[in-house]
Amino acid sequence: MMGSAPQQASAVGGGPPDSPGSPDSSGATSGALPGAYLAVSGVGFHYEDSAILEDINLSVGRGEFVALVGPSGCGKSTLLNLISGVLAPGAGQIKVVNTAKNLKNQDRSERASRLGHVSYMQQKDLLLPWRTVSENGRLGLELRGVGAAETDTRVKRLAESFGLSDVLGSMPWQLSGGMRQRVALLRALLPDNPVLLLDEPFGALDAITRSGLQQWLLNVLDRSEKAILLVTHDVEEAILLADRVLIMAPAPGRIVAEVVITLDSGTARNLEASTTPEFVEMKKRILGILRRQGPEGQTQ
Amino acid sequence: MTSFWRASAAGRAGVAGWLPAVATALVLLIAWEVIVRAFEVQRWLLPAPTVILGELIDSFGLLARHAGTTLVEIVFGFAVSVFIGISLASGIVWSRAVERSVYPIIIASQTVPIFTLAPLLIIWVGTDIMSKVIVVVLFTFFPIVISLVTGLRSVDREMIDMFRTLGASPSQTFRKLMVPTALPNFFAGMKVAAVVSVIGAVIGEWVGASAGLGWLMKLSGPQFQTARVFAAIVVLSVLAMGLFAAVVILEKWALRNYPATASQLTGTGES
Structure with a gap:
């Protein structure tokens, strides 16, 4: 899972093709990232008169683990409901690679065709x-x-x-x-399914159980070829698990920055890593970006 | 309602749980016997419990025959009610149009005193078993429909969405999520229906029949065979309790894997 992502210094709001402001962010999905398992381009969502999400662009490649952090109510869970097909976007496109060739419901809408083909785990075990x-x-x-x-x-x-x-x-x-x-x-x-969505998977658990499960998740998903998108408000969890962290701002929900996690792979991905200087530095940077989004932007 | 029954069943283990009720009933019966003997109350006015017991033994064959007739009406009517109840509840939950057109009528139907419909049914379908079955249905389908609609509607939106993300069709969601969720409510309604089904059969027989415990009571009253009326009442109570127990046994089997308390039913992983 920590395979192909560039392990270099983080770029905030800069180069990556799916960050806002980049030249091709509003273009066709194929332009986002060739071979991406999951590609979201220009997606917006309204509920009644209020905009929940605006111009969301992101892509997750094979074997990549991307985390989405942001304050409560910034539309993170809505975005996952859109990707899974539970909700239909008001604007934009969502593409999920389909390994199953013989889809029974070719004639159904694009949204409905994703139902059953995106793995989705939520905070409640249900x-x-x-x-x-x-x-x-x-x-x-x-x-x-x-x-x-x-x-x-x-x-x-x-x-x-x-x-x-x-x-x-x-x-x-x-x-x-x-x-x-x-x-x-x-x-x-x-x-x-090729794509796995995780919505605050350990959010309802106590701290000790949570950190145990984070370590466990690292182990069971290691060498996984899935494209994984994790939604969390826990910055440490995001740094520990993900290759890239996307930062969201509220009202309307949008992606404001991207931080590539550059922890030394191999030994670094365990719970002890969270005390190393580079981890703390990474956490400071992400929290700093979150704070700049206004008073509600403060988490942790 | 369901959790009450199940919790109380768990709380009072086995036979010991019934002892207070049995003791109270015994005390009342003894008091009855003593009063009847002490004041020399006439047998046709109020027979002593021992006299009623004697009648039960002496007329066992007669009572059993008529109980058989009543039981057939009840079981037939109950089965029809379950079928109608499941169909109506499914329709109401499935389609907004069915709900709007049928639900108010179902509720309004319960404001008509069913007792007054029985003579009409005798006129329309005659005095054979069908008129009694229909009265039983009129009494029993309502609690079944209402409890089932409530149960089917108690499904979490999140659960339905989870089924959708796993690719479930609407009919799969109905069968594998909504029906199992509604089962405890369904059995709560079945228990109410089991008890009132006996009332329905007796009313049907009262208005027009040639057999059954209701008919026997109606015949015995004017002949001042008061002990026989009481004996028939006893048999009817036993029938009702038996039906109730049968539903409870069925419920225990059907819900054998369900958690004992409601909080465990919806618990979301507090460790």
Whole structure:
């Protein structure tokens, strides 16, 4: 996941093709980044008379982990709902690479065609209380009509790497919050979509559980070829997990800056990294940009 | 309502939970017996519990035969109600047009005293089993529809969106999310329906029948066979309790994997 992103000093609002103000930011999606798994160009969204999102441009490449930080209410979650297809954008285009060639619903709208093809994990685990962990995990495959034998194999294989093998037969209410989030990620990942959206995945957890799960997430997504977009208001979480951090400002929600994370890859990506000088420096810079967006712009 | 029943069932474990109610009933029965004997109350006016028990034993065959007739009406009517209830509730939740055209009429229908409809039903469909079945349906479909509509509507918007992001079709969302979510409410309505179904059958028989416990009571009253009327009441209560218990057993089986309390049902991962 820390593969192809340029590991160099950060560029704020400058060169990257999808940052605001760059010459080709409002152009065709193909112009954003060739081969991007996820490309969002010129997307706007209104609710009644107020603009929620304005001219959002971003792209996430294969194996890339991008974080989106910003104050509450800046439209981060709305953006993920647009990408997943739950909501339809008022303007702009969203393109998701489709590995599944035989899409059943070619005639459906562009938005509807993304439903079921973008993995989406939210802050709430949204597990079905009457289903076991295994039955919850397989929901996405079940809805697609994947056969029982294949489903079983895939659930067991992923559950093992997720540390969930022992609780496959348990009911969700018997699990801790951290374990429930693992099940929610299992459910999101099993359909094997190229794009994974994470909306404050650990936001409802206590600090110790959260940092444990961040480390765990780094491990299970390591060498993943997915394009991952994480929404968080936790700047440390963003720096720790992502290759690039996009910073949003509210009213209307827009991307104001991009910071490329230049932590020394390899050893750096663990929880101890957050105490190193370069990590602290990175955090200061991002918080500084957030503060400049006005009083509501302060997080943490 | 559901959580109340389930919580109370969990709180009072097994037979011990029923002891206070049984003891209270016994005390009342003994007081009744003592008063009837002490004041030498006439048998046709108020028979003692032991006399009613004697009647139950002596007329067991007769009572069982008529109870059978009543039970068939109840079970038939209940089954029709469940079918109608599920269809109406699904339609109401599925389509705004159905909701607007049907829901107000369903509610208005419950303001008509059903007892007054029974004579009309006798005129229209005769005194055979159908008139009784229809009265049972009129009594029982309402709690089933209302509870089911409430249950189907209690589904979280976020849950529906989660199903959509997994690529679920509307019918998959209905079957795999909305129906299971509504099940506890559905059984709450079924329990109410089970109890009132007995009332419906007796009213139907009262107005026009040639068999059944309601008919037997109507016949025995004017002949001052008061003990037989009481015996029929006892049998009707047992029928109602039996139906209630059957629904509870069905509920326990259907909800065997559900968490015991409502907070666990919607819990969102506090560790």
